[in-house]
Amino acid sequence: MASSSAIRQVKLEKECELRVEVSENAPLRLRLLNGTAEIFGTEIPPEIWLSFPPRLKFAVFTWYGATIEMDGITETDYTADETPMISYVNVHAVLEGRRNRAKASSSGDAEASQGPRVIVVGPVDSGKSTLSRMLLSWSAKQGWKPTFVDLDIGQGSITIPGCIAATPIEMPIDPVDGIPLEMPLVYFYGHTTPSVNVELYKVLVKELARTLERQFSGNAESRAAGMVINTMGWIEGVGYELILHAIDTFNANVVLVSGQEKLCSMLKDVLKNKPNVDVVKLQKSGGVVSRGAKFRQKARSYRIREYFYGLSNDLAPYSNVSNFTDLFVYRIGGGPQAPRSALPIGAEPAADPLRLVRVNINRDMLHLVLAVSFAKEADQIVSSNVAGFIYVTDIDIQREKITYLAPSAGELPSRFLIVGTLTWLES
Numbered sequence: 193m194a195s196s197s198a199i200r201q202v203k204l205e206k207e208c209e210l211r212v213e214v215s216e217n218a219p220l221r222l223r224l225l226n227g228t229a230e231i232f233g234t235e236i237p238p239e240i241w242l243s244f245p246p247r248l249k250f251a252v253f254t255w256y257g258a259t260i261e262m263d264g265i266t267e268t269d270y271t272a273d274e275t276p277m278i279s280y281v282n283v284h285a286v287l288e289g290r291r292n293r294a295k296a297s298s299s300g301d302a303e304a305s306q307g308p309r310v311i312v313v314g315p316v317d318s319g320k321s322t323l324s325r326m327l328l329s330w331s332a333k334q335g336w337k338p339t340f341v342d343l344d345i346g347q348g349s350i351t352i353p354g355c356i357a358a359t360p361i362e363m364p365i366d367p368v369d370g371i372p373l374e375m376p377l378v379y380f381y382g383h384t385t386p387s388v389n390v391e392l393y394k395v396l397v398k399e400l401a402r403t404l405e406r407q408f409s410g411n412a413e414s415r416a417a418g419m420v421i422n423t424m425g426w427i428e429g430v431g432y433e434l435i436l437h438a439i440d441t442f443n444a445n446v447v448l449v450s451g452q453e454k455l456c457s458m459l460k461d462v463l464k465n466k467p468n469v470d471v472v473k474l475q476k477s478g479g480v481v482s483r484g485a486k487f488r489q490k491a492r493s494y495r496i497r498e499y500f501y502g503l504s505n506d507l508a509p510y511s512n513v514s515n516f517t518d519l520f521v522y523r524i525g526g527g528p529q530a531p532r533s534a535l536p537i538g539a540e541p542a543a544d545p546l547r548l549v550r551v552n553i554n555r556d557m558l559h560l561v562l563a564v565s566f567a568k569e570a571d572q573i574v575s576s577n578v579a580g581f582i583y584v585t586d587i588d589i590q591r592e593k594i595t596y597l598a599p600s601a602g603e604l605p606s607r608f609l610i611v612g613t614l615t616w617l618e619s
């Protein structure tokens with residue numbers, strides 16, 4: 193472990209990696225002096241200084257040897273010669289074989305022309321997002337455009353937390369900038385844990401899968417490239433049920449289990465009568481960093497900030513003002529429940545988890561992040577994807593005006609907004 197600030201060089205032997213945690217307050221500069229190296233599946237260019245933002249945790253891995261130069265303070269940086277990278281790249285090779293077979297088959301055969309549908313599961317901090325990213329970047333490097341599906345409402349690598357989303361990956365993912373925010377397919381769940389409304393979560397997963405299925409049916413190229421589905425780290429109880437639901441809904445045929453013997457054997461057991469589904473256990477990388485609840489909360493907040501302001505403050509959101517009467521805000525499910533005493537004898541109070549409730553704009557909406565739905569009618573809200581998000585910065589009850597940040601100026605693409613419990617405190 194080291195923590196120094198001078199410019200220094202690190203020589204990496206073949207199949208070794210340099211694991212770095214950038215410091216809390218300052219970015220780190222790094223460049224490749226010679227050899228070849230990659231960060232989570234994306235090759236880094238020679239000679240050019242790359243700047244990594246505070247708190248980022250990453251590894252520079254080399255297959256054949258490399259020399260790296262670093263400039264700046266790190267929380268930690270150390271070299272590791274034991275990594276699961278060989279097993280990961282072996283999985284990639286198997287997936288490539290399936291993509292090639294799918295491409296070669298006649299596109300009339302729906303089954304045979306479908307490339308691998310990979311789902312990555314495992315507990316929190318087991319390297320799921322990182323593995324998904326590597327598989328996508330390696331495959332994009334070979335010229336495929338696999339679809340990345342992110343079902344993790346807690347972190348969100350495609351868009352802000354509280355959403356599930358999908359996007360084609362056309363280029364290896366940039367180690368600093370991540371996935372470009374170009375028109376992903378996004379459904380707004382509105383909460384950062386699925387237990388708030390499990391039924392809604394499942395419905396949105398189904399909608400997302402259905403939309404992708406439609407897109408694939410007219411696109412042999414993305415069909416053959418297949419998908420990589422990233423999941424949440426919730427693997428017990430309802431979390432386990434949601435993993436099975438996702439496998440089933442997306443017709444996943446490769447299940448990668450990161451570092452969890454028990455989950456792997458449970459999945460093997462329930463999926464044993466589906467011979468076309470392979471369950472593969474993969475070793476968790478020793479480099480995966482555990483992040484506490486507080487870190488996750490902060491990461492969520494940074495992610496929302498990034499949506500409005502850009503990764504390095506390079507975007508300028510617009511502050512808009514609307515009349516209360518111009519916007520229709522809806523909540524999905526929840527709503528006030530009838531008390532047991534008001535129900536017929538024997539009836540159970542049940543709130544329909546998918547019930548659409550129109551909510552009046554009030555002070556409680558301050559600092560909430562709302563989604564702008566693509567729905568044309570209110571009754572399409574649950575099944576519609578969203579155009580983007582706004583952040584409520586002021587509510588003037590007297591004048592009935594709402595002030596909010598939006599990524600672009602002018603009128604919102606729709607008057608239908610969805611509210612959940614997603615908050616953000618600009619800091």
Ligand SMILES: Nc1ncnc2c1ncn2[C@@H]1O[C@H](COP(=O)(O)OP(=O)(O)O)[C@@H](O)[C@H]1O
Nearest residue numbers: 211249250251317318319320321322479480481
């Ligand atoms: N080999 C590695 N070296 C250094 N950091 C790593 C490595 N693999 C993963 N990480 C970091 O560990 C953290 C957790 O990994 P992640 O893939 O997000 O886990 P999960 O998605 O299972 O919660 C992330 O910040 C990631 O960048």
Ligand SMILES: [Mg+2]
Nearest residue numbers: 320321344347
């Ligand atoms: Mg993750």
